[in-house]
Amino acid sequence: MRNRNSFEKFATLVAQGTVIAALLIAWEGLAGGFGLNLKTLDPVFFSRPSRVAADLINGLSKGEFTRDFLFTIQTSMWGLVLGIVSGIAVGFLFAYLPWLNRLFEPLMVAFNSLPRPALAPVLVLILGLGMASKIVLSWSIVFFIVFYNTYAGIMSVDPDLVKVARIMGSNRFQIFRHVIMPSVFSWVFAALRVSVAFALVGAVVGEFVGSTQGLGYQMEAARGVLNSDRVYSILLILMMIGVVLTEISKAIERRLLRWRPPSPGI
Amino acid sequence: MKQSKIRLDNVSASYGSADQQNLVQVLHNVNLDVQEGEFVSIVGPSGCGKSTILNLAAGLWSSADGAISGSIKVDHADRKQTIGYVLQKDALFPWRTLIKNVEYPLEITGLPRKQREEIAREWIDRVGLAGFEDRYPYQLSGGMRQRANIIRVLAYDPEIVLMDEPLGALDAHTRMVLQQQISDLWSASRKTVVFVTHDLEEAILLSTRVVLMTKRPATVSASRTIDLPYPRTVMNLKLTPEFRNLYENLWHEFCDLLR
Numbered sequence: 001m002r003n004r005n006s007f008e009k010f011a012t013l014v015a016q017g018t019v020i021a022a023l024l025i026a027w028e029g030l031a032g033g034f035g036l037n038l039k040t041l042d043p044v045f046f047s048r049p050s051r052v053a054a055d056l057i058n059g060l061s062k063g064e065f066t067r068d069f070l071f072t073i074q075t076s077m078w079g080l081v082l083g084i085v086s087g088i089a090v091g092f093l094f095a096y097l098p099w100l101n102r103l104f105e106p107l108m109v110a111f112n113s114l115p116r117p118a119l120a121p122v123l124v125l126i127l128g129l130g131m132a133s134k135i136v137l138s139w140s141i142v143f144f145i146v147f148y149n150t151y152a153g154i155m156s157v158d159p160d161l162v163k164v165a166r167i168m169g170s171n172r173f174q175i176f177r178h179v180i181m182p183s184v185f186s187w188v189f190a191a192l193r194v195s196v197a198f199a200l201v202g203a204v205v206g207e208f209v210g211s212t213q214g215l216g217y218q219m220e221a222a223r224g225v226l227n228s229d230r231v232y233s234i235l236l237i238l239m240m241i242g243v244v245l246t247e248i249s250k251a252i253e254r255r256l257l258r259w260r261p262p263s264p265g266i
Numbered sequence: 267m268k269q270s271k272i273r274l275d276n277v278s279a280s281y282g283s284a285d286q287q288n289l290v291q292v293l294h295n296v297n298l299d300v301q302e303g304e305f306v307s308i309v310g311p312s313g314c315g316k317s318t319i320l321n322l323a324a325g326l327w328s329s330a331d332g333a334i335s336g337s338i339k340v341d342h343a344d345r346k347q348t349i350g351y352v353l354q355k356d357a358l359f360p361w362r363t364l365i366k367n368v369e370y371p372l373e374i375t376g377l378p379r380k381q382r383e384e385i386a387r388e389w390i391d392r393v394g395l396a397g398f399e400d401r402y403p404y405q406l407s408g409g410m411r412q413r414a415n416i417i418r419v420l421a422y423d424p425e426i427v428l429m430d431e432p433l434g435a436l437d438a439h440t441r442m443v444l445q446q447q448i449s450d451l452w453s454a455s456r457k458t459v460v461f462v463t464h465d466l467e468e469a470i471l472l473s474t475r476v477v478l479m480t481k482r483p484a485t486v487s488a489s490r491t492i493d494l495p496y497p498r499t500v501m502n503l504k505l506t507p508e509f510r511n512l513y514e515n516l517w518h519e520f521c522d523l524l525r
Contacts, residue, residue, distance in 0.1 A: 160357040167324060168371040168422065169346035178370070182361045259361045261404040 024049045047228040055229035056236060065237060071213040073241070075131050076203035079138020080196060087143045088188060091150025112144045117205045124210035134211065138202030142195045146188055153187030154180060189256050192249045200242060269341065271426055271458045272300040272323050277336035278483070279318055279327070289332065292318050294483035296336070305452055305459045307469035310479030311524055316462040320428045323460065324351050342425045347371060350419035354431040356411040358403040364414050365390065365399040371422040389417040393447055409440035413447070420451065429461045433468065445471055446500045453496040466520050470512055471500050478516065480523050488519050 028034060031041040031048035043051070059065055094101040120137055127133035157180055165175050207216025215234050222230035277296045282289040292315035300306050308316050321327050322338050342348035358367045365386050372382035390396055393413045403411055412432060419427060432448075433441045449472055452459060463469050469476045470492055478488040494508060503509050 158357070160353055160355055161359060163326070164351065164353065164357040165370075167326070167349060167351040168374065168419075170374050174374050178359070178374070182359070186361070259363075259402040259404070 043228070044226060045228055047232050051229045052232040052236065056233040059230070059233055065215070065218070065234075068213055068215045068218045069237065069241075071131070072200075072203050072207065072215045072238075075134040075206070075214065076138050076199040078131075078135045079202050080142055080199035082135065083139045083142025083195065083199065084146050084188070086139070087146025088150050088184070090143075091147045091184075092154065094147075095151050095154035108144075108147075111140075112148075116141045116202065120206050120209040123206065129210050129212050131213075134203050134206030134214065137206040138199045141198040141202045145191050145195050145198065149187040149191045150184055153184035156187075157183045186257055186260065189253050192253055193246055196245045196249045197242060200238070200245065204238065269302050270299045270339075271302050271304075271341050272298070272460065273337075273339040273341075274298040274319070274322070275337045275339075277322065277334065277338060279315070279322065279332065279334040281332040291483040293334075294485045296485055298477065298486060300458060300460055302458055303456045304475055305461065305473045306475045306477060307461045307463055307473040308477045308479060309463060309466050309469045309520065310484060311481050312464055314479050314482050314484040316479060316484070317430050320351065320430050320460060320462060323426070324349050324428055340426070347375065347422045348425045350422070350424035350427040352416050352419050352427070352429040352432045354434045356403070356408075356415035358411055358414055358418070360403050363400045363402055364395065364406065364410075367403070367414055368418045368421050371418065375422070385421055389421050390414075392451070393417055407440075409436055409444060412436060412444060416444075416448070416451075420455075424457070426458045426460070429459065431463055432461075434464070441468075442500060448472060449496070449498050449500060453498070466516060467504070467513065470509065470516065471498065471503055476516060478519055478523060487523060488516070490516060 027041070027046070028049045029036055030038055031043045031046045032039055033048050033050055041048075094104070116137065119140060120133070123133040123136050127136060161179050161183075162175060165179050170178065203214065204216040207214035208220050211217040215238060219231055219234040222228075222234070274296050277293055277298075278291065279293040280289040280291045296319065298306075298319065308319060310316050318327075322334070323340055325340070327334060340349075358364075359370065362370065365383065368386040368389055369382045372385060377385075387396075387399070390399060393416070395410060395413060395417075398406060398410065403414075406414065412435075416429075416432060433444050436444065445468060452472070461469070461472060466476075473492050476488075476490050476492060477486055478490075479485070480487045490512070492512060494503065494512075
């Protein structure tokens with residue numbers, strides 16, 4: 001059984017690798033590689049895998065990405081942390097003070113409906129080209145995700161759990177600590193993966209619009225001088241950052257929500 | 267002379283808002299006197315307000331729920347955790363393991379970890395859940411969860427135990443196993459128990475007294491003492507003529523109530 005399983009895993013891996021390799025080879029060939037000189041994909045715009053790899057290695061060895069990489073990571077992590085903390089805080093506030101919720105509901109709905117990248121120009125205008133405008137943009141996305149999850153988490157606390165906790169003699173604080181909080185955190189952590197991904201989106205979009213640093217900025221600068229190799233290199237780096245952050249949040253989720261039945265199929 | 271632990275005198279209760287328009291009366295002049303050490307089962311058609319009696323006894327009725335009249339006296343020591351309430355749905359904390367669930371009521375009173383673990387383990391052993399201490403509720407079967415639900419209440423040693431159809435959602439076999447366990451636990455402790463069920467057989471098998479309720483608005487229509495000795499073996503008891511007699515007797519009344 002185990003053998004069969006590990007064989008299947010191996011076969012899947014090979015198949016997946018083949019698909020990726022085929023796409024890369026096609027890209028390389030169609031963009032003038034392998035001495036074929038095909039120009040189906042103009043390498044000026046499409047570059048090609050070998051050139052991207054060369055540029056990536058070259059850039060990495062010279063440390064050309066380091067500063068911008070750190071900038072992007074810092075802004076998105078600040079956006080993430082601030083978004084989570086404020087989202088939880090405001091979620092609780094609104095859940096416990098229904099009048100506050102009623103008062104602000106239209107405003108919250110309006111802001112949440114706003115495509116957040118559209119805020120970028122405004123934020124750059126107000127906060128300048130530095131880190132602040134990107135952090136706020138990143139925050140503005142994460143905040144709503146966490147806020148709505150916190151609110152939903154509080155509203156969906158199982159009343160039977162509150163009931164038994166109360167009959168067993170729990171005071172208000174203990175009910176909050178042992179029933180409400182775990183329930184809310186399960187919602188917030190379930191949304192962690194999405195939050196992390198959107199924190200990165202916020203940071204990069206902010207850098208596109210107006211910045212002096214960051215991977216988004218460097219990409220935009222490379223585009224300006226038609227350096228397509230560099231554009232794709234940065235795309236690859238961003239992809240890697242996304243994958244790593246997603247895996248980290250998955251691990252956190254698994255650890256903290258191990259009491260949940262595994263969802264079928266995933 | 268035993269003293270009465272729960273006493274309802276002419277209690278009527280209605281759910282709904284105070285504007286009298288959409289009040290639904292659930293209880294009508296209910297008189298019930300549960301003595302110390304009794305195991306009283308309340309049997310009646312579903313929706314007749316059996317659970318309301320438990321909620322009243324547990325002090326869970328608030329004026330927002332509706333209106334009540336009559337007098338309700340629950341005699342218990344002046345401390346917390348004197349009443350245990352077992353719900354039909356096993357309300358275990360999904361984020362706590364089995365043992366942590368059983369420890370919960372002891373934890374909130376500030377009992378040191380070692381002691382509460384010891385008590386919890388003892389109860390887990392008694393109902394045959396040893397080996398499952400560190401499972402989360404979703405990893406347990408329905409019967410196991412309900413057992414955990416029951417011992418979580420017994421672990422803090424309440425004076426009065428209220429049970430609201432605790433076995434209602436279980437399959438026939440698991441049900442019988444748990445009936446036996448409840449019976450054993452009770453004959454060992456002789457706590458005051460009020461047990462709500464819609465199953466007359468279960469009520470007779472477990473109780474020292476069975477109370478029949480009418481349809482809504484419910485009132486007590488009969489109260490029969492079940493004079494069968496403890497400890498009882500649920501499986502065998504069902505087949506004895508004494509049991510059959512009691513059962514037939516009450517069954518006719520029970521059927522009249524459903525009409």
